[in-house]
Amino acid sequence: MSEHFLQVRELVKYFPVKKDGRKAMLKAVDGLSFYIERGETLGLVGESGCGKSTTGRLIINLCQPTSGDVRLEGKSVFTAKGAEKKRLRRDMQIIFQDPFASLNPRMKVGDILREPLIIHKLVKGPAIETRVRQLLNYVGLAAYQINRFPHEFSGGQRQRIGIARALAVAPKLIVCDEPVSALDVSVQSQVLTLLKNLQEELGLTYLFIAHGLNVVKYISRRVGVMYLGHVVELAPSRQLYNNPLHPYTQALLSAIPIPDPSVERSRIILSGQVPSPIDTPPGCVFCQRCNIARDRCRTDAPKLVEVAAQHWLACHEAVATP
Numbered sequence: 001m002s003e004h005f006l007q008v009r010e011l012v013k014y015f016p017v018k019k020d021g022r023k024a025m026l027k028a029v030d031g032l033s034f035y036i037e038r039g040e041t042l043g044l045v046g047e048s049g050c051g052k053s054t055t056g057r058l059i060i061n062l063c064q065p066t067s068g069d070v071r072l073e074g075k076s077v078f079t080a081k082g083a084e085k086k087r088l089r090r091d092m093q094i095i096f097q098d099p100f101a102s103l104n105p106r107m108k109v110g111d112i113l114r115e116p117l118i119i120h121k122l123v124k125g126p127a128i129e130t131r132v133r134q135l136l137n138y139v140g141l142a143a144y145q146i147n148r149f150p151h152e153f154s155g156g157q158r159q160r161i162g163i164a165r166a167l168a169v170a171p172k173l174i175v176c177d178e179p180v181s182a183l184d185v186s187v188q189s190q191v192l193t194l195l196k197n198l199q200e201e202l203g204l205t206y207l208f209i210a211h212g213l214n215v216v217k218y219i220s221r222r223v224g225v226m227y228l229g230h231v232v233e234l235a236p237s238r239q240l241y242n243n244p245l246h247p248y249t250q251a252l253l254s255a256i257p258i259p260d261p262s263v264e265r266s267r268i269i270l271s272g273q274v275p276s277p278i279d280t281p282p283g284c285v286f287c288q289r290c291n292i293a294r295d296r297c298r299t300d301a302p303k304l305v306e307v308a309a310q311h312w313l314a315c316h317e318a319v320a321t322p
Contacts, residue, residue, distance in 0.1 A: 003074045004035035005205060006059070006173060011068035013054055019278055027277045028054040030229035032068070033304065036173075041199065041206040043220030043237070045213060045252070047274060051229040052209045053097070056175040059207065060092040072173065090120050093166035097178040099158035103150040109136075109161055110146040116168045135164040139194060156187035163194065167202070176208045180215060192219055213256050217241055222310070225249045228277060228285040231304060235311040245307065245318045247290050284316070292317045 013029040029051045036042045044052050057063050059070050061077050070077040072088060080088050096102035103112060113132045117123055123131050133143045139160040150158055159179060166174050176195065180188040196219060198204060210216050216223055217237055224234040225248065233246040244250045251268040258265055270289045275281055281288055287297040297316055304314040 003071070005038040005073060006036040006207075007069075007071045008032055008034050008055075008059065009069045009071070011055070011058060011070065012066045013051075013058055013063070014066045017278060024278050027229050027280055029058065029065075030280070032229075032231055034224055034231060034234060036205055036207060038172075038205055039199070039203055040221045041208050041219055043216035043223040044207060044209045044226060045211065045216050045223060046226035048211070049274065049277065050226040051277075052226055053177050055226075056094065056177050056207060056209050060094055060173075060175055061089070062094070086120070090169045091172045092175070093169065093171040093173070094175040094177060095159075095162050095166050095179045097181060099155060099162050099182065100150060102162055103158060103165075105150055108147050108149055109141075109153075112150075112161065112165055113168055116165065120169050122169060131168075135168055138167060138198065139164045140190075154187075156183055156190065159183060159187075159191055160194070163191075163198075167198070170202075171204070173205045173207070176206055176210075178210050179208075181211060188215065195219065213252060225252065228275065228280060230285055230314065231312075232286065232314045233312065234304070235308075239308075239311055245311070245313050246286075246315050247292055247318065248286050284314075 011029055011032040014025040014027055017024050017026045032055060034042070044055065046052055054063070058065050059077070065078065072091060075084065075088060077088055077092075110132055113135050114128055117128055117131055132146065136143060136146065141157065141160055141164070150161065153161065179195070180191050183191060192215065195206070199206060206219070208216060208219055220237050222235065223237050223240050224231045225246065226232070227248050233240065233244065233249045240249065241253060244253050251270050254265060254268040272289045275285065275288060281298070283299045283301055284290070284293070284297045287293040290297065294317060300316070302314045302316050304312050307313045
């Protein structure tokens with residue numbers, strides 16, 4: 001069996017916290033397993049606090065896991081050392097959600113883009129300036145803007161700088177952590193088109209994390225739905241949107257507005273609140289809000305199983321009613 005380009009295996013991340021004066025564990029990510037093929041985009045969606053951003057940071061080794069493994073082209077991200085670790089860090093980059101907070105306000109754009117080139121010793125001398133101007137051109141910025149500071153740019157332009165910085169070291173995988181959520185709708189479209197064009201031109205692979213389901217549908221080949229640290233459904237984009245099986249996925253998709261006042265959509269309103277990731281319920285993490293939950297859902301946690309071609313589902317009841 002051939003290795004997937006990126007393989008996530010039973011990934012777990014618990015954060016130690018205190019609750020009511022006692023030690024506890026916040027279960028941010030709790031046993032994730034999925035893969036991404038070379039050149040594809042996997043979308044990851046879910047409510048705030050479900051563990052999407054933590055997953056992205058774990059994959060590129062910005063934080064250490066409690067357990068589990070991530071492999072890029074067969075090499076473990078967490079056990080690599082020395083030159084191999086530096087190479088893996090170059091191969092994996094991230095575009096952060098906040099384009100202003102992620103840029104050093106005391107550094108000019110040119111310095112921001114030169115820094116990774118110098119650290120990884122990719123180019124030297126006059127070639128550095130050529131590469132910096134090439135990166136600016138990639139993301140639709142002009143060479144004369146090279147000596148400006150981040151605060152002199154608009155939000156969309158700052159996000160383009162963040163994309164240019166991620167591209168600087170010629171990565172293979174880019175984690176896009178809600179890269180358009182802080183932008184106006186018109187700017188969102190520009191950035192998404194830019195990301196798609198760059199993927200086709202440079203052969204990039206994306207993990208695209210977002211809240212907006214329409215945004216994820218536009219850019220992703222496959223989509224995973226997260227709830228309380230777990231992937232509850234994972235399927236090709238069109239299949240997931242046309243035939244959602246998990247009750248949580250169905251509720252999420254029912255909330256997408258339709259830009260036609262003559263078309264009515266039956267909205268699924270979930271009862272209750274998202275449980276605390278510190279005190280997760282036994283059994284299925286979604287059972288307290290699920291309208292088809294049965295007794296075994298409250299005691300036995302469902303496993304993510306393939307119920308159709310490339311369609312994975314973690315639900316005891318929905319499997320019986322495809």
